[in-house]
Amino acid sequence: MRRLSRVCAALGALVAASTLFVAHPASAQDAATDATKVPPINVIEVTGLLDPVQADFIEKAIDRAESQDVQALVIQLNSKKAVIDDDQMAALLDDVAASKVPIAIWVGPSGARAYQGSGQLLLVAGVTGISPGSRVGNFGDPLHASALTVSDKATIEKWCCSSLGATEAVAAGVIDLNSPVLGQFIVGLDGLDVNGTTLHTSQIVQGPNGPRSQPIAQVRFSKLDLLPRLLHTVASPPVAYLMLTIGLVLLVFEFYVAGVGIAGGVGALFLVLSAYGLDVLPTRPASVALILLSMLAFAIDVQTGVPRFWTGVGTAAFTGGSLLLYDGLSLSWITLLFAIAGVLLAMLAGMPTMIRTRFATPTIGREWMIGELGTAVVDVDPDGVVRVRDAQWRARTNRATPIKAGDPIRVVEVDGPLLEVEPEAGGARDYREQRERRKGAGSTEEARNEAPSDRA
Numbered sequence: 001m002r003r004l005s006r007v008c009a010a011l012g013a014l015v016a017a018s019t020l021f022v023a024h025p026a027s028a029q030d031a032a033t034d035a036t037k038v039p040p041i042n043v044i045e046v047t048g049l050l051d052p053v054q055a056d057f058i059e060k061a062i063d064r065a066e067s068q069d070v071q072a073l074v075i076q077l078n079s080k081k082a083v084i085d086d087d088q089m090a091a092l093l094d095d096v097a098a099s100k101v102p103i104a105i106w107v108g109p110s111g112a113r114a115y116q117g118s119g120q121l122l123l124v125a126g127v128t129g130i131s132p133g134s135r136v137g138n139f140g141d142p143l144h145a146s147a148l149t150v151s152d153k154a155t156i157e158k159w160c161c162s163s164l165g166a167t168e169a170v171a172a173g174v175i176d177l178n179s180p181v182l183g184q185f186i187v188g189l190d191g192l193d194v195n196g197t198t199l200h201t202s203q204i205v206q207g208p209n210g211p212r213s214q215p216i217a218q219v220r221f222s223k224l225d226l227l228p229r230l231l232h233t234v235a236s237p238p239v240a241y242l243m244l245t246i247g248l249v250l251l252v253f254e255f256y257v258a259g260v261g262i263a264g265g266v267g268a269l270f271l272v273l274s275a276y277g278l279d280v281l282p283t284r285p286a287s288v289a290l291i292l293l294s295m296l297a298f299a300i301d302v303q304t305g306v307p308r309f310w311t312g313v314g315t316a317a318f319t320g321g322s323l324l325l326y327d328g329l330s331l332s333w334i335t336l337l338f339a340i341a342g343v344l345l346a347m348l349a350g351m352p353t354m355i356r357t358r359f360a361t362p363t364i365g366r367e368w369m370i371g372e373l374g375t376a377v378v379d380v381d382p383d384g385v386v387r388v389r390d391a392q393w394r395a396r397t398n399r400a401t402p403i404k405a406g407d408p409i410r411v412v413e414v415d416g417p418l419l420e421v422e423p424e425a426g427g428a429r430d431y432r433e434q435r436e437r438r439k440g441a442g443s444t445e446e447a448r449n450e451a452p453s454d455r456a
Contacts, residue, residue, distance in 0.1 A: 038201075038216050038217045039217070040071070040218040041071060041072050041217050041218070042072075042074070042220050043076065043186075043221050044073070044074075044223075045075075045221075046077050047078045048232065049081055049083045050079045050081070050083065050084065051082075051084065051280050053232040054079075054232060055089075057228065058075065058092065058096070062099050065099070070220075071197065071199055071200070071201075072101060072103070072104055072197075073101050073102070073104070074103075074105075075104070075121075075125075076108060077106065077114050077121065078108070078112035079115070081116045081328070081329070082117030082118050083280060083282060084117075090143040092121075093143060093145040094146055096125060096147070098147070102127070102194035103125050104127045104194070105125040105129070106128070106131070106185045107122070107134045108130065108182060108185075109182075110131045112131065112134040112135075113163075114135075115137065115139070115163070116138060116139065119138065122174065123174075124152070126195050127189060127194050128174075128177070130169055130177075130179070131179060131181065132167075132178070132180055135164060135169075136163060136175065137159040137162055138160070138161060139160050140160055141156075186201050186219060187202040187213050189201045190213070201215060201217045202215050202216055202217075234276055234277040235277045236277070237281060237325075238332065240277030240281060241274075241325060242339060244270070244278065245291070245342075245343060246267070247267045249295070249343060249346055250264065250266055250270070251264060251268070251271070252299050253267075253346075253351065253354070254267060255299070281329065282327040282328050283325060283327070287320075287324045289321075290318070290324075291317070291325075293313075293314075293317045294315070294321065295314070295318075297313040297314035298310070298314040298343075301347075302347055303352070307348060311348070315344065319340055322340065323336070369414050371411060372388050373411075373424060374387050374408070374410075374411065375406060375408055375409065376403045376406060377392060378405050379402065379403065379404055380402065381402035382396055384405075386421055395418070396419070396420055397409075397423075401423060403423055407424075408423070408425075409421040
């Protein structure tokens with residue numbers, strides 16, 4: 001009887017297996033058909049400091065997800081600090097927790113960070129993940145958000161001043177999933193119950209190497225628009241600092257070239273953009289004042305072309321203002337070295353050279369200038385200005401022979417930057433006679449020097 005029952009059981013299993021085998025193609029096709037009906041998943045990326053632009057981006061993404069037929073909103077997070085005030089950050093935490101659409105946060109890619117207020121977003125999200133090599137923690141003080149539970153606040157206080165790696169964060173219950181890449185994190189959401197909603201993001205299919213998970217939900221990525229992206233970039237610490245520095249240097253340059261041109265316009269634009277970035281960031285006003293004072297000090301010595309007392313004051317003020325510019329944030333040594341070295345190079349070498357080129361009197365050989373023709377720019381009576389070879393010179397003539405503006409002149413002598421001139425026609429004879437006498441005296445002196453040798 002046992003043998004008979006075993007035979008019957010084997011036959012029954014064979015029949016069931018054959019039935020499943022025949023039905024498998026139909027069930028796979030049905031699953032594929034159902035996959036096309038799965039609601040999509042929206043994904044946004046939050047990178048850098050969590051500023052007003054990024055906070056508004058998250059708010060709009062939540063509103064858009066709630067108005068569309070999506071099953072989840074995924075936030076790819078990499079932010080070390082939130083630079084919005086605590087009330088705004090608390091309101092953002094409450095909005096994430098109260099979202100009608102499940103919100104999942106993935107800290108990645110590898111090397112990403114989620115610290116301070118940005119890290120506290122993880123505690124109110126429906127489900128979280130992290131990539132190997134990334135870290136979370138350093139939460140600081142708990143924000144006054146109604147979404148934070150007693151357990152969440154205890155977690156914040158426990159990890160207020162230290163961070164966790166991927167494996168440690170999952171083991172401590174701070175993070176739910178350890179997912180190397182974003183795609184694996186989205187696939188891993190399948191079947192999870194998030195705030196009463198069961199997510200369907202993948203299905204099991206038979207591959208060449210056995211069963212595997214296949215994504216079935218369409219993933220839609222959203223990015224910041226051009227203007228918000230520009231404002232977010234300007235609000236980063238190194239960009240705001242470098243724009244402030246370059247803008248001030250360009251304005252000093254424009255001041256000495258005695259005109260309003262491209263340098264002045266670009267400098268003004270950089271200052272406006274840096275003003276927005278510095279307003280968003282935790283900036284120390286005293287440090288900004290030091291940087292402005294340094295430019296004024298540099299400008300005092302620039303025209304002389306020689307480093308003096310004010311150059312030292314400018315260097316000290318600019319270095320101190322740069323090091324202490326932000327409260328709670330620090331600039332990299334590469335940024336500081338580039339800015340300080342660039343300012344010193346511009347103020348000690350570039351700017352003085354430009355000023356000498358711009359304002360220096362053209363230098364032409366003395367012998368070549370004598371006898372050169374030109375034109376009086378203004379009346380030369382007895383002093384004035386003449387133009388010789390497209391260069392303007394201070395000039396002086398004989399009081400008895402004044403020269404009117406526009407009249408042709410001839411150079412008869414060069415005295416440093418001053419030219420002694422006469423009218424081209426009918427000039428004062430005393431200058432020409434004086435020149436001939438000087439030549440004659442020179443010839444006589446040469447003859448006297450040569451005479452003893454001739455007698456020998």
